[in-house]
Amino acid sequence: MKERTKDTMSDLQRGRETSGQRVLDGTDRDILEKAGDDAIETVWDRFTDQQPRCGFGHLGVCCNRCAMGPCRIEPFGKEPTRGVCGADADLIVARNLLNDISTGAAAHSDHGREVLEVLLSTAEGTSQGYRVIDMEKLQAVAAEYGIRSEGRRTAEVAADLARAMLEEYGTLKNRIQMAERAPQKTKEAWTKAGIVPRGVDREVVEAMHRVHMGVGADPADLILHAMRTALSDGWGGSMMATEASDILFGTPVPCTARVNLGTLKKDRVNIVLHGHNPVLSEMIVRAAEEPALLKRAREKGAKGINLVGMCCTGNELLMRHGIPIAGSILDQELAIVTGAVDVMVIGSQCIFPSITHTAACYHTKVVTTSEKSRVPGAVPLVFRPDTALDTAEAVIALAIENFPGRNPDRVRIPAKPVRMTAGFSEEAVREAFGGSYRPLIDAIVAGGVRGIVGIVGCNNPAVRQDYGHVMLAKELIRRDVLVVETGCAAVACGKAGLMVPEAADLAGEGLKALCTAARVPPVLHMGSCVDCSRVLVMAAHLADELGTGIGDLPLGGAAPEWYSQKALSIATYFVASGITTVLGIPPRVYGSRKVLDLLTSRLREVVNASLAVEPDPVKAADFLEEEIERKRRALGI
């Protein structure tokens, strides 16, 4: 990125903030200091440059939708109280929130569609390098869709299933099969509130319709549709992304791997796989084993090829192959700053638009692989199912060619990666407890384990990186609450050493006993952000075993450092499914007392769960504990 001049006012302000105030992890801190030495602009610098923030936008009372505006409402109770169209603060906030949540739902669900398209082309024999790995899951999910497996070829079943799942996106069916997995009582609550999701694309399109001027003026009604849209993500798009990925690439089982920037290797060709969709990365993992490519790497002076993941592509590869993971969203620039990345492969979602500028300060080449994610300055090697393996080989060849361009004087790789256990798919969690949730349920009923909390979501430069995730997880396990995690939250706790079985020593007595018996960490890595659907399936199984709805269970959710609309969609489908969720960053709703009240309290009457905002990890843990105890009392345990 542009070399920073040293004499501006904002630099003086920046100088007051140390890298230790920006990040928690020591390896990150080391490289962030290098970024300062190399005069590289990072996300934290841009965050500082963006201060002060516009409060109209931050409070959600800015409406930039139509050409009568832009409008904003005076938040202190003075004039103007309405936009030009007549919308008041409550309506503007609700429309903005619906817009955010549907953006997040769309991102997850469109990711799901991409995986399903690969599943279909694989079944039709037009893809290159893919095959169905998990037959058992293929048949099980096919059965849910009423697709017969006996006596049929795998390809036929897979084709039928892929088409049936792609139909979930449309409008003719008017129901989502995956949502049938929810417990009866939960579905009844949805029906009563009128929020049963009807189709993945339909809910998003309807949301876009409803944020148009003059389509309803009731904030509560817009929030209900936001919940329906989020449900079409959690129990639709995301769930299909998870299941189709498992079918194609295997359902994860526990594995040991390494995490943090120390996973980059000095003497190897380093390829960082960054983004969300695993379809091309899976082929890169395969191609990296090609003897011809390994030979070429050695000819260029490298000892081998080192693949590392980043963000949720990284989580997908970590879960299924134990591929090391270099970090989360805020580590993408830092990885490049090590000077040791030969190629960064980007897919879609959460890739900084400035990443090629950062790469231009080093020898790193950025390869963009998604049709939807063109980035100026990146090498386009666009993924197509029918040429996937060829593209994967081309990516690796490019990295090998680029390896000699590395400047050893500018390379700094932090010393030691941290060990972590990942791979806890819903099936693997059940397996770890001996094939059924009974031991877990018994521990919860007996009270040794108080409940389960899913910590999910991103990093956000507003919060010292990983602080929210790590502190909350430690606080909860200490209080005998089992923690399950996905996305950047999982990477954070991996880095902090909470995802090894030995971390059970940090847990309370009851949780420690359960974890020790099952030989699992007290904080379980359940996958990428679309894999929050695994948390839903787990919750549904627990509820079914107890004969309750999800809203009755002593569960909680948290997104301590979220930034993305996807996280907002997750939080909303957690709440809509009955799981009270705490956000560590305020969503843009504080400009409306009505919407705040709806989200933080009145929703409890509808789904027995609500949203809360609490950045303090200890207070967030207090809040979640209280919620868990409230539900335990109602269950009589």
Added chain:
Amino acid sequence: MENISVRPEFCIGCRHCEFACAVEHTPDRDLFTAASAGKIVQPRMHVRTGTGTLTIPDLCRHCTPAPCMEACPTDALYRDTGSVLVDEDLCTGCAVCARACPFGNVPPFSADRRVNTKCDNCIERRRNGMVPACVEACKTGALVLGGAPGPHHAETTVPANIRAYRAVLKKIAGFRNERKDERYHV
């Protein structure tokens, strides 16, 4: 001439004031032509970040007596009906005035002539019976003309939801300085 008062409790950091100030001091005072001409226009006042991410508008107080005026070696700064103004022909751009300001208010120096282009209290607008551009732009009453009512005044009561929002921001900013748990590796 009435001075501009700042009521920081109403500032929400939108920077409408900065924006309006910059536009006011372009030749044709139009946002879109200024933006498309690609000319750099600097606002003469700023919204600063205070505790956490709370904000405060910061502008020339037009002090009496004015330390900047007293410090100016070329007598480029002068007073006109209560406002401290710059004679651009006398200004050498030495910035002694900036160092003299007790509020640390560094005025912008114009890119082409390198002279002090400080806040002129929108003197031209006011001669035409208009309020200063920043005051006109402020939608929340953080910038007002004349004396501000004290914090005990009913009008200054900040609603509960806004107080909650500010408390959350303050908390988030506070955790950056949390040092006690540095060694958290198992």
